[in-house]
Amino acid sequence: MDKLLYLTHTRPDISFSVSYLSQFLSKPNDKHFEGAKRILRYIKGSISVGIFMPTVSDFKLKGYTDSDWAGCLDSRKSVFAYCFYLDNSLISWKSKKQQVVARSSAEVEYREMALGACEAQWLIYLMHNL
Template sequence: MGKLLYLTHTRPDISFSVSHLSQFLCNPTDKHFEGAKMILRYITGSISIGIFMLASSDFKIKGYTDSDWEGCPDSRKYVSAYCFYLDNSLISLKRKKQQVVARSSAEVEYTDMALGAREAQWLIYLMHDLQIAHTQPIILYCDNQSTIHIASNPVFHERTKHIEVDCHTVKDQI
């Protein structure tokens, strides 16, 4: 599993499966061993897949956020994810099971947008440190309509007070 975890840095397509299997290292079963063998068979069949960067890039960054509310069937904790592309090349990816159980899908999606906004800000700082000009705003995509409404509506309602800090974080970035 250690070698598979190392491989996830250049193979983001296996990161979720490997991280899920690594949760059971203390007490693995035959099903976990079969899952690890399936990952190895997938890697063998897809050797040429990896991160590819084009030399002629216009350095436009776009990001996507998504979450799986009650994503873990055992604990009902949600799984958050974001990814960022430089043109068509994946440059940043994170998928993580959170430590808390969320109260609503809007809360989960908005928290993910806040995490994505922080990652976008870090990418801007990184490009600045590398002396790469990035004059366009980073576009952050989200598929939850209530979250988009909360982000664009400056009025906080009674039901959204618990996510007010994340709302302010995203609004400051916008």
């Protein structure tokens, strides 16, 4: 599983699947093993997929956030995600289950927008230093 987690740094398309499977590392069963094999088959069939970084850039940062209220069917916790692009190149992304069960969809949206804003602020700070 460690190698799959490492691979998510360059393959954001498998991030959600790998993070979902990693929840069950302490007590895996046959369904989880089948899920891991399915991810490996997908990777084998899509070797050429990856992150494209062009040589010319206008340094325009764009960010998107999204969440789903009580999206995890196992724990009823919400799952949130964000991604940031530098022009058309994906430079930062995250998909994670929230720590607490939210009472409303507005609470979930507020939490994920706050986390997305923190990431945007950090990226702007990083770009100024570079």
